[in-house]
Amino acid sequence: xxxxxxxxxxxxxxxxxxxxxxxxxxRAAQVPLASSCxxxxxxxxxxxxxxxxxxxxxxxELEVLDxxxxxxxxxxxxxxxxxxxxxxxxxx
Ligand code: FES
Numbered sequence: 001x002x003x004x005x006x007x008x009x010x011x012x013x014x015x016x017x018x019x020x021x022x023x024x025x026x027r028a029a030q031v032p033l034a035s036s037c038x039x040x041x042x043x044x045x046x047x048x049x050x051x052x053x054x055x056x057x058x059x060x061e062l063e064v065l066d067x068x069x070x071x072x073x074x075x076x077x078x079x080x081x082x083x084x085x086x087x088x089x090x091x092x
Contacts, residue, residue, distance in 0.1 A: 041061060
């Protein structure tokens with residue numbers, strides 16, 4: 001089943017499958033997304049705000065977010081979609 005990742009401020013909508021990671025789908029669609037670890041859950045630069053059904057964060061993601069002092073947001077490279085979602089960043 002196709003689900004959609006909407007990037008409202010870019011006026012983009014990217015198709016995905018349930019279980020896909022946001023990072024991989026946006027990168028494949030050439031949506032600009034910061035990263036210096038290429039999706040390895042190390043750098044924390046792929047942090048986004050997500051609205052919609054996604055899997056809960058795991059310990060590795062929570063550790064990166066905590067080290068960087070972020071109380072909100074998700075790492076796109078760790079976040080698997082389970083339905084239509086809307087994503088935003090601080091830079092778009
Ligand atoms: S791309 Fe580095 S933590 Fe997600």
